[in-house]
Amino acid sequence: MDLLYTPRQEAFRKEARAWLEAHVPPEPLPSFDTQEGFEAHRRWEAELHAGGWAMVPWPVEYGGRGGDLFEWLIFEEEYYRAGAPGRVNQNGLFLLGPTIMEYGTPEQKARFLPPMASSEEVWAQGWSEPNAGSDMANIQATALLEGEHYVLRGQKTWASRGAYAHWLFGMFRSDPGSSRHHGLTFLLVPLDIPGVSVRPIRKLNGKAAFAEIFFDGARVPVGNRLGADGQGWEIAMATAGFERGLMLRSPARFQSAAHRLVALYRETLRSGRPVDPGVRQRVARCWMEAEAYALNTYQTVSRLRAGGRIGFEASLNKIFWSELDVRMHETALELLGVRAELLPEAPASQGVGDWLDGYLFALSGPIYAGTNEIQRNIIAERILGLPRK
Ligand SMILES: Cc1cc2nc3c(=O)[nH]c(=O)nc-3n(C[C@H](O)[C@H](O)[C@H](O)COP(=O)(O)OP(=O)(O)OC[C@H]3O[C@@H](n4cnc5c(N)ncnc54)[C@H](O)[C@@H]3O)c2cc1C
Numbered sequence: 407m408d409l410l411y412t413p414r415q416e417a418f419r420k421e422a423r424a425w426l427e428a429h430v431p432p433e434p435l436p437s438f439d440t441q442e443g444f445e446a447h448r449r450w451e452a453e454l455h456a457g458g459w460a461m462v463p464w465p466v467e468y469g470g471r472g473g474d475l476f477e478w479l480i481f482e483e484e485y486y487r488a489g490a491p492g493r494v495n496q497n498g499l500f501l502l503g504p505t506i507m508e509y510g511t512p513e514q515k516a517r518f519l520p521p522m523a524s525s526e527e528v529w530a531q532g533w534s535e536p537n538a539g540s541d542m543a544n545i546q547a548t549a550l551l552e553g554e555h556y557v558l559r560g561q562k563t564w565a566s567r568g569a570y571a572h573w574l575f576g577m578f579r580s581d582p583g584s585s586r587h588h589g590l591t592f593l594l595v596p597l598d599i600p601g602v603s604v605r606p607i608r609k610l611n612g613k614a615a616f617a618e619i620f621f622d623g624a625r626v627p628v629g630n631r632l633g634a635d636g637q638g639w640e641i642a643m644a645t646a647g648f649e650r651g652l653m654l655r656s657p658a659r660f661q662s663a664a665h666r667l668v669a670l671y672r673e674t675l676r677s678g679r680p681v682d683p684g685v686r687q688r689v690a691r692c693w694m695e696a697e698a699y700a701l702n703t704y705q706t707v708s709r710l711r712a713g714g715r716i717g718f719e720a721s722l723n724k725i726f727w728s729e730l731d732v733r734m735h736e737t738a739l740e741l742l743g744v745r746a747e748l749l750p751e752a753p754a755s756q757g758v759g760d761w762l763d764g765y766l767f768a769l770s771g772p773i774y775a776g777t778n779e780i781q782r783n784i785i786a787e788r789i790l791g792l793p794r795k
Contacts, residue, residue, distance in 0.1 A: 415477065419484060422485075434491070435491045448525045504648045514632065530571035539777075544586075545590060558595065577591070599624055660727060728772045728775075735764050
């Protein structure tokens with residue numbers, strides 16, 4: 407691993423910084439968990455795409471920039487530095503995109519990747535069901551083959567941005583006699599076809615960010631199947647690897663939060679408000695851990711470039727970033743004192759409300775992308791080789 411950037415990478419950083427400085431909206435967009443904010447974020451994605459920045463590591467023919475994963479990391483650093491909007495199509499771009507790249511046919515790549523890159527089509531992830539969260543192998547929603555179509559029945563839940571998304575990627579039981587992780591198939595499902603109904607669910611912050619999705623005889627062409635019939639579990643595990651191990655939460659997100667935390671600490675000292683000496687240590691620790699996560703990610707990318715694959719260590723990664731996120735926000739709330747109770751909409755929040763909003767979301771980090779208890783089970787069994795019972 408070479409810790410120095412090449413002249414080419416430095417030039418790439420300069421180009422990305424200049425573009426972002428010229429294009430990032432000066433005011434934050436409304437939350438993408440509202441209809442208005444969802445559309446505003448799609449317009450931003452269209453602008454990113456037109457500039458060639460939608461997905462740095464994807465081939466140009468699919469709407470990417472033809473860069474590599476190092477350039478993607480550099481772009482992410484510049485993206486967060488510029489305070490650019492959240493990525494409304496992250497489930498598509500960061501999870502499904504790499505999966506289609508690996509398992510899709512040439513026709514599927516040509517059909518699905520370009521409108522994903524431009525966010526003309528926004529994707530939701532449809533894995534969880536009321537009785538299949540941590541126990542994902544208990545999926546009950548079915549997709550039974552009838553001629554050239556799969557006929558879908560059952561329910562998915564907790565689909566992020568499912569209330570507004572256009573498509574869903576999900577796992578369905580295609581072999582009715584199967585159990586557990588056998589007989590599952592990975593399907594790409596339009597959400598506007600007959601037999602699909604979407605019911606929004608409100609989040610802790612009151613916004614309709616999730617949806618539960620019901621299937622009652624919806625017909626999906628066989629061509630929308632990723633991989634083979636019954637290969638769903640294997641493909642979903644590859645998606646989960648990208649999600650936990652690399653793409654979903656790039657280090658820049660935490661480095662930028664750490665910088666904001668240090669700034670908040672300095673501002674608190676300047677204001678003369680009393681600060682517990684232990685908080686100083688915690689601020690420094692958060693900053694160091696964000697840097698450590700960045701170095702670890704650069705190492706992962708070096709390994710991938712040398713032909714490696716993401717394995718069970720993705721679980722270590724997921725625990726690290728999700729718990730760091732909670733610690734950073736808790737530390738910020740402690741520094742803010744009574745101001746910690748202000749949400750961004752509060753007239754007196756003066757920019758500090760994002761910490762409470764971020765904290766509420768950080769609390770879900772140890773739950774989504776597979777709970778941290780489940781990640782600890784995976785580490786125990788698959789990395790440490792401990793007995794299952
Ligand atoms: C913000 C957010 C966004 C999400 N987005 C999506 C999405 O877009 N698409 C999607 O499909 N899902 C999504 N989810 C759902 C998420 O994947 C599930 O909530 C998660 O997998 C846990 O499943 P569950 O909620 O059914 O809890 P359960 O599985 O019922 O777990 C309840 C508790 O029991 C613990 N537990 C369960 N089994 C074990 C075990 N064997 N050993 C130890 N502890 C155990 C869990 O860790 C948890 O603490 C999202 C969730 C959140 C919070």
